[in-house]
Amino acid sequence: MQTRAQWPHLLPLLLLLCGGCTCVCGCNETEMLQRLPLCGKAFADMMHKVDVWKWCDLPEFVVYYNNFTLCTEEETIDVGCYWPNPLIQDFIIGIHQQFFSNCTVDRTHWEDPPDEVLIPLIVVPILLTFAMAGLVTWHNKCSGGRL
Template identity: 75%
Template structure:
């Protein structure tokens, strides 16, 4: 908690500047050099926050979502302050680098689906088909017989 409070004030001024200018890039265009100088501040602040989280929790977004949101906001504000749009290829490259640094070991284990063996598959198909035919036959037989009972 102490680190989080210490981190926030650094980004209030750029946020205020963004609100005052309407979040629009300046008329002079994008200063990519300045943007690449400013983005590492966001990365360092995010790194400081991530080091307060246990490494084994880095793949659980719920453990650091507040830090990641602050990082995203910071990159957006810093990019807009220097007159660039967000996201842009340079900012995306920077963000990708941060992802490689912290989340490269986070893989999504996808289930490998395969058909069951024929000994299982054939009965799973044949039994419902036979039951459907048998039930339809029973309904027809019963409907013909119902007229005889009345």
């Protein structure tokens, strides 16, 4: 049976094997807030290459936005914070307000068609269903159940 005094020689081996382990020292929010503007600046530089009237057209900048998101994620994780977190969300909302505040969502307003169109669309399938059921019943009675 090994005693605790024999365990310390395993510590360097564990540290060597866990070279890629993340630090659990906690979130350094100050450092995170200092790094995030670099992601924002890189995104802004790329967005300024896109015509302003195309800023609301997602396919025009989706690669830049993906790079921006990955940058914020990497910088946040590098300083030991979770992604997303409230500070990141506030930062991203600020970027959205800067670049996408003039983009509107044109939602189609759906409404029922006028009654002269709606009533036939409802009644005709119902009548056809009754007619087909009656036709099948009549056919079965006349043929004696043979097909």
